[in-house]
Structures are given as C-alpha cells and as structure tokens.
Amino acid sequence: MKAGAVVGASVFLNGLSARANASVEINKTKKTDYRVDEELTSFEDATRYNNFYEFGTGKSDPARNAQNFNTDDWRIEISGECNKTGQVGLEELIHGFDVEERIYRLRCVEAWSMVIPWLGVPLADILKKFEPNSRAKYVAFTTLLDENRMPGQKRPVLDWPYVEGLRMDEAMHPLTLMAVGMYGKTMPNQNGAPVRLVVPWKYGFKNIKSIVKIEFTEKQPPTTWNIANPREYGFYSNVNPEVSHPRWSQARERRIGDFFKRKTLMFNGYADEVASLYAGMDLKKNF
C-alpha cells in the first residue's frame, strides 16, 4: 500500500444529494491504491453492528434508531485559527473535491475489526482551502447536537455533543479521510451520515460521525471518551497491541466474520505511513 497514486478516473457522482437517507450508487471520481488486500466486511455486518451512541448504546440500536435521521441541507461550519472561516455544504464537499475509494481496516477499541471500502475526500484537501494559520496546531470536530434527531442524546451516557480532535499533522496526513459514503453508496445513517472522519491507524471512536463543526485550535481540544474516562482513553488513541486498555488486552482482535481472534497490528497495519508522526514519543504515556 503506497501513497495515493491515481489509478483510474471516472467522472460522475451520480445523484448524490445531501439526502443520505436514500442509499444512492456513487460513481467515484478517483481511484487510489490506498487499499488493503483483505476480505471486505459484508455491507450487512458493517451496517448492523455499530457504535453510534447518539442512536443508542446497543450494537444494533443505530441501524434501528437512525432510519429516519434527516440530513437534509447538511453544513459543516469551519472556524478558528485560519484565514478563511466559513461553511461547507455536503453538496459542495462532494462536487468541489475529488471523492476517492479507500479500503481501510477499522479497529474498534473493543477489540473487534472490519475492512471497509470508504468513499471520501482527504481531510487535508478540505482544510487547506480554509488556510489554517501558524497558530493552528490542532483540529477539533463536533457532532450534531439535536436530541430530537439523535434520540440517544436524551440520556447522559456521554457528554454531548460528541467531540474529537487531531493534531495538525495527523489531520493533514494523506490517510486521513472525510468519508461521505461506503460500499459505493452514500453514508448509511447508522455509520455516521452524511459525513464522518476516518483515521485508520486510530481506534474507531476517533472517527467522529455526523460532523457539523471543524475548528482549528492552538491548544489540544477535548475529546469525548477522554472526558468520560481519562485513564482509559487518551487523546491519541493510536491502535497499539502493546498498550492494553486498563480493562482488556489490545493485543488481539476479532475480525467481524471470524470465530477466532487475530493479532492486532501496530498502528492497525499503517506503521509505515504514520509511525514517523510519533517518533520520539512514549506511546505508553501518550496512549
């Protein structure tokens, strides 16, 4: 797997409207060789086994409770340490940028994993348009806060809205993707419609869903699971088989569809691409 060489180019994003509720086939504009040669998780499993607490804490809750999630006229507000603040609508995101397919491993902190063909835009391409200034050291993300549309927010299971963050170099890394779809279709509601983050070398909870706000910050932004339990979930949360979660081992994982567990790879198998970002850092302390 190498850096994103353009392998093929098709042109259309067919009928991809801001309405993610209807799963529409997408013709991607660009193909890359960012792909793992491992069997894809079935679309069925990837859309019925989800951690998306805004729609309930059970694995099958999001598929049921997000069915009617309305994502019309979705906009992301971009603010903070940059020269051009503003908004970007979903349509703009899809038509103004090259959407690529990326086949990534997804490793949940709960020790299960999937292989998902995402459709998305490199986050760096989006961020650059807003010209982050020299004080922009981090990027903070926020999920929609609306307990009527996201009924799981009625219970204070987490500190709503869900927030996440990346260091600038992580956000600008070519592997980091703003995903607008998967399996050739717009993003299913239960998977974070209409737009979510995908950072394949980090635990799944870093991949914040249904994003409405991106802010460039000078200081490290708060992150939801770290707020919930700072001893167990760090800011970095890089996949690391050698650093256990305080309550369970991260050495192995169950690939959805498998019976037995397999070994977890350092940085989820993306060490060649990202290990240099953390050179000299104690990954046990910066977990």
Add this chain to the structure above:
Amino acid sequence: MILKHPLAKPVFFLLCLSPFLWILANAFFGDLGANPVETVTHQTGDWALRLLLLTLLLTPLKNWTGNAQFIRFRRMVGLFVYFYACMHFLIWFLADHGLDPYSMFDDVLERPYITLGFIAFVLLTPLAITSNNRMIRKLGKKWKTLHKLVYLILILAVAHYLWLVKADLLEPMLYALVAAVLLLQRVNLKLLLARFQLA
C-alpha cells in the same frame, strides 16, 4: 396448586432451557448478528445471572406466600445457572483463547473483570457438585454453610458485569439493584430474628 402439578417441574425445566434452545436455533439459522461469539457470550452470561437472581428469589417467595413448594425448584434453577455459566466460560475459552490455558490464565490474572467472573464460575462448581441428595445428606450442616457461597458469587457476578461496561451502566445497574434487594432483605430478616432472640 399449580406448583404441585406433576408437570410443573418438566415445564419449568423447558422454560429454563429455552434460552439455550433459542441460541441454538439462531445459530442454526445464522441469526446471531454480526458478532456471533459476542452474542452467545453475552446471552449465556445474562441468563446465568438472571437465573442466579431467580434462585435467590425463591426463598423470599416462600416466605411471602407461605408456599414451600417454591423451594422444590431451587436446585434445578441453580444447576441451570451452572449450565449457562459453563457455556459462558467455554465460548470465551474456545473463541478468545483457542483452548490455550496459558493464554486464558494470563487474561484471568490481568483483567480484573475477568478475574471476578472466573472466581464466580469456579465457586459455582462445588455448589453444582454437592447439589445431589447424597451429598446433601453426607455434608449435613456443612452443606448449608458451603451453599452460602451463592451470596459471594452473586456479588462477584454483578461486579463482573458492571466492570466490563464502557459507558452505559443502565443494564448492569438494574441487575445490581435486584441483587441488592435480594441480599438486603435477607440481612434485615436476620437482624429481626436476632432481636427476637434477644427479647
């Protein structure tokens, strides 16, 4: 009285077995969801805990209703607790540890919630073994003392569940609440009895 009916025990046996049959049927039809190992682990664990609470509900039921028939079902429920606990343990030992005892004991020693669950399972074993009439007779008074372990097992099992949950404590807290009620009403009863003896 329905509890005395000759079919009461067989019917109750089938009721206790039905979660297992349900799991089997779902496994057969491929309906265990995206992560079948997790589904079976959770369901067998849930049923072991639910039935454990039921065994401890039978004595208060007898006391409240004055109907001693409830106690006739206690051994059966207790053995079903052990049955589901065995399945809960075995699926984890097989799928998570490939039947490798070293790997399993590493996990038991390293993860507090697994330590608790494992101790609870180990402690259930002598209770299951001594549940037959011969052992009851043989152990005499010691039998009652030994079977008081069930209170410790209940606390361990609830703590095991509470400790493994990531953020949403609602379900394990419900079990903890029922367990607390069942334990506290016994404490109160004993205190009352003690007062009677003093008076």
